[in-house]
Amino acid sequence: MTIEYPERIELANTPTPLQRLQRTSQQLGVELWIKRDDLTGCELSGNKVRKLEFLFARARELGVDTVITGGGEQSNHCRATAMAAARLGLRCRLLLRTIKPAVPPKLTANILLDKLAGADIRWIDHDQWKDRAALFAEEAAAVNAAGGSAYIIPEGGSNATGAWGYVRAAEELHNQLAELPSKATTVVYACGSGGTGAGLILGKKLLGAPFAVAGINVCDDRAYFVDAIGSICRDFIEQYKLELQIDETDIEIVDGHVGLGYAKSRPAELETIRDLCRREGIVLDPVYSGKAWHGMLQELATDRARFGERIVFVHTGGIFGLFAASEAFADILRART
Numbered sequence: 154m155t156i157e158y159p160e161r162i163e164l165a166n167t168p169t170p171l172q173r174l175q176r177t178s179q180q181l182g183v184e185l186w187i188k189r190d191d192l193t194g195c196e197l198s199g200n201k202v203r204k205l206e207f208l209f210a211r212a213r214e215l216g217v218d219t220v221i222t223g224g225g226e227q228s229n230h231c232r233a234t235a236m237a238a239a240r241l242g243l244r245c246r247l248l249l250r251t252i253k254p255a256v257p258p259k260l261t262a263n264i265l266l267d268k269l270a271g272a273d274i275r276w277i278d279h280d281q282w283k284d285r286a287a288l289f290a291e292e293a294a295a296v297n298a299a300g301g302s303a304y305i306i307p308e309g310g311s312n313a314t315g316a317w318g319y320v321r322a323a324e325e326l327h328n329q330l331a332e333l334p335s336k337a338t339t340v341v342y343a344c345g346s347g348g349t350g351a352g353l354i355l356g357k358k359l360l361g362a363p364f365a366v367a368g369i370n371v372c373d374d375r376a377y378f379v380d381a382i383g384s385i386c387r388d389f390i391e392q393y394k395l396e397l398q399i400d401e402t403d404i405e406i407v408d409g410h411v412g413l414g415y416a417k418s419r420p421a422e423l424e425t426i427r428d429l430c431r432r433e434g435i436v437l438d439p440v441y442s443g444k445a446w447h448g449m450l451q452e453l454a455t456d457r458a459r460f461g462e463r464i465v466f467v468h469t470g471g472i473f474g475l476f477a478a479s480e481a482f483a484d485i486l487r488a489r490t
């Protein structure tokens with residue numbers, strides 16, 4: 154079917170390449186491809202840019218002068234939002250979560266980029282983060298009181314509007330896979346706030362695409378994401394008046410790979426990132442894509458056929474997060490191996 158998309162502002166370099174990883178495929182005994190969504194751009198790179206194309210189009214329709222969003226201190230989503238805002242001549246306010254707001258983290262990696270792009274940063278702690286909806290509204294009220302107008306983008310850009318980004322990515326991938334011999338295929342992605350998963354699942358359904366979609370969660374648990382993704386899908390179907398049915402069986406979440414917790418890495422995960430880089434010249438990030446890739450390898454180690462004959466791993470980006478974790482890598486890079 155032809156999908157009718159809402160307004161979109163072009164921010165991402167698409168279509169992104171779909172590349173076959175020859176040596177890794179051989180090693181794992183499964184046909185492995187990587188969808189290079191880390192190449193959607195440079196400052197504006199990774200999966201969030203696809204969502205922001207639709208979210209900023211909505212902000213423009215509403216005629217606001219400011220966008221407000223938030224996330225973890227090294228949020229890729231916040232950095233991409235700050236950059237997109239700069240590119241489109243809008244202001245950006247960020248609520249960034251950190252352990253001790255009175256002592257903000259160093260000006261590195263994504264934080265450096267947020268600041269370069271001129272974003273206004275308000276540091277909040279983990280407890281305050283639980284009330285983020287109220288804090289976003291508070292920021293919006295402050296913008297209004299100063300004579301401006303604001304559009305609130307949720308964490309990760311993960312809502313019905315943002316989900317269009319990965320509906321479009323699913324269509325792109327569907328077309329790329331149509332060029333290959335047909336095989337049982339699973340699209341594997343890192344799941345952090347659910348928007349990428351929701352978009353991929355909705356896209357697959359709208360297209361009637363033959364591939365399966367499996368998310369590897371990097372925080373929370375399966376129940377949390379079945380709920381979060383289910384709720385984005387329901388909003389999407391209602392808001393855009395679609396004839397679709399999404400239920401729990403459509404939402405595959407591969408749990409058990411969160412490890413030490415969100416944005417915390419075990420040495421084995423960092424070794425996985427190192428080894429892939431040495432074998433293929435591709436860099437994953439420690440918080441999302443590296444953790445998900447590591448989880449995928451664990452799954453394949455117990456069952457090589459776990460994801461079918463062909464896997465498409467979505468490289469969701471996050472390279473700047475690697476620079477925030479440089480100290481953690483020191484140990485595994487010290488030996489001259």
Ligand SMILES: *Cc1c(COP(=O)(O)O)cnc(C)c1O
Nearest residue numbers: 229345346347349441469470471
């Ligand atoms: C945000 C992010 C994800 C997770 O995507 P969600 O849509 O939030 O689930 C995965 N990888 C990277 C690099 C990200 O920045």
